[in-house]
Amino acid sequence: MRNVAAARCVGLIADRAARCCPFRTTNGGRPMETKEVKVAEMTAEQLKMLIRETVRETLQDLFEDPDLGLELRPEFAERLRQSVAYVASGGDLLSLEELTQSLAGE
DSSP, X not given: OXXXXXXXXXXXXXXXXXXXXXXXXXXXXXXXXXXOOOGGGOOXXXXXXXXXXXXXXXXXXXXXXXXXXXXXXHHHHHHHHHHHHHHHTTOOOOOHHHHHHHHHTO
């Protein structure tokens, strides 16, 4: 749910930046060209747009799903179904502490 909210926020910031940024040209909302502008030469509005664009790109990188579009291998999907069925039928789960101890050989 948090990723959906973040994605909406990123989209809103991107739309606003694309409409307002005076030093970007666009092609259907997508950046085509960025003119080289020194920060010292920017207006306050241009600097705000630069910051917004940077924040948008950073948030997009952070919240992007790297597995989007990938498919599960059939054997992994089957193991996942078995795990879900095991827990649904009352099977026990290990706490993080129990798992850590088990892996450490304690």
